[in-house]
Amino acid sequence: MTGVTNVLISGVGGQGTILASDILSEAALEAGFDVKKSEIHGMAQRGGTVVSQVRFGPKVYSPIIPEGDVHYFLAFELVESLRFVQNVRADGAILVNEQIIPSSTILAGLDEYPADPLEGVSSLVRELTVIPAAKAATELGNPRVANVILLGALAKRTGLPLDAFRNAIRRLVKPRFVDLNLKAFEKGLSY
């Protein structure tokens, strides 16, 4: 569809990918766009890969992004940035959290974590940016806000008004964590 922006968010269960995609959806709605989001629950929650897709534009039909049409891929873990790389457009961007979370198959000795996961990836897409979100979140006082730091880095690239994100954070985050998440969002804007 013309004018639709496709954002793929991938991470590991418990990293807050779903909150990030909810905030993005609300921001797109506030900006006056049609928006759809699709995610898979169930088996994926138990330490598996969690994928969330958000599409916004003048009119959105399919809730899932056509393969090969991802404009922005926000990966919450280093090797997760590789998993759907064939779906990212050549003129698309990959933003990846500089964090390693070994999977159960690695711990069981069935797989190995690649020594240089991002080798050669930057030549496949317009932009590859590694964001030390886990580290920055710990510096802000809570490793759990890495998701909103990553969202900040995405937000400034989408062209959506940043205040729409800030308002969505105020609506969706528990009151006592709003200030921390707003700080995390501002931090994300610096990447």
Place this chain on the structure above:
Amino acid sequence: MDKRIMSGNEALARGAFEGGVRVASAYPGTPSTEILEYIAESYKSHIYCEWAPNEKVAAEVVSGSSMAGARSICAQKHVGLNVAADPLFSIAYIGAKGSLVFIVADDPGCHSSQNEQDCRHFGRAAKIPVIEPSDSQECKDFMIEALDLSEKLDTPVLLRTTTRVAHSTGIVTLGERVEHPVKGYERNIRRNVVIPAHARLMHIEVEKRLKTLAEMGATSPLNRIEEGPDKSVGFITSGISYQYIKELLPNACILKLGLTWPLPEKLVRDFAARVGRVIVVEENEPFLENEIKALGIACEGRKYFPAVNEFNANIVAKGLKEAGVFKADFPTPRAISVKAKIPGRPPTLCPGCPHRGVFYTLRKLDVNVTGDIGCYTLGMMPPLSALHTCQNMGASISHAYGLEKAVGPEISKKTVAVIGDSTFLHSGITGLMNAVYNKSNITVMILDNRITAMTGHQQNPGTGHTLMGETATEVDLVALCKSIGVQNIATVDPLDAKAMLAALQSALATEGVSVLITKAPCALIIREKRDVYEVDPDVCVACGTCLKVGCVAISKTGEPHPKTRRLRSKIDPVLCVGCGFCAQVCPVSAIRKAPKEVK
């Protein structure tokens, strides 16, 4: 107008609220679970809602409340409707004094299910209308339409979603609740007792109703024709497939069906007459296609689309290109690869999961394990790999029993059935009763983690709490098993490695049916903080025993052992929840509670 972003499930709950529903019952199952959770969260002051022990009970509950004239719904995943099929087929005869909607969520692609069944077939088989929304707004609107249709035609209605409708969000415009007072119960033997003499007469009415429904389909707001400039081809579609057609060909001629059974014959004929070719686009089963062909109307469909897995716009684009009706450029996955080998990331038992103690012990004893549906199905994953069958809710017990009847009693000395607390209450009790009655020697473990965990922590009759947030009587599993006639019943903490092993060995050695209840709460519902564990690098010999418990908090990332150069184990203090199971299996006692200041 108030606009909100809602998932399909949230919108169905909203539709139930606006449509005046009074009673809702369900057993949780992905992707349908959140419907009742949203009702409990937002609308329980208007809608009585509950978790039933299984889908059959839920269906019977709402048929009772419908008999009393209350608007009622039940919700289930596709395989749940198999369980509820018995009441459904008879409710179809009795009708719906108070509106009655069966919500069923199919799972094309098996995202979290054991099959890809298409429940529209149930609508045809039970002779009741099938309604299919294709986005969140339609979930809300069609829910209300389904309730109205149910009342108008005195029939239960099947409202069918799929994972991508249930779990996708979209913008929904909210409305007000319209109250539909409970009409009240009146005795009516002729109507409510389905003995053969009554049923034969009811069946005549059911057939008449189907004819009326097929005629109504021509003018129903659930169905619509979208005109387009190119009349050489027209698409007939429903549910999520409609969105993929619109993604590719926003101006195409489309007959969009919301009421897919009974097929609105006149509308289909009118549409087919207006366009050159008719192409039917639907996931998995050629349900509409076969029915349209049965009317003698030429159409195509299945030959361009796969029967397996869910659709997306790319798959539909490929099919339409093959059919020669879509020529535009459309993205495809790029033919690129990365240098690094991407490790798998399958789901796994959580750190602290009490099932870990169960499967570690089963693995150690190298027994046959007949399994069931729940988090503990993950006991099949390496390194535990200690679950060898999984089929349907409750089958574990009967599987173990069936093995014994085929091979002989000796196999039961090395076979264990494992079943969760919620699954046991859902449909394990009858299997256990059969095993006792028919003189079996099987060993059954009831993994009682005090919650229905896999679907996201729902209460059940064993937990002492209800969906409405009240305390409730807990099922006493020991007394229940005893009353069935089980002689050998024991309860053990599965995270106490020695006790777990001894209890299981004892159960296997005992004649007759043995039940071993492993009682420890799901790690995700434990609220108090426990001390985390650490590996003493001076003691660890890098033997790797602790890695065999399959906990993602433990990895082989410590310093190498000076002699063997093998990497020692290390425990991630963020992921560890302090269950202490790994400390019990370490042969050199290298794992200990971490000093508090380390945390």
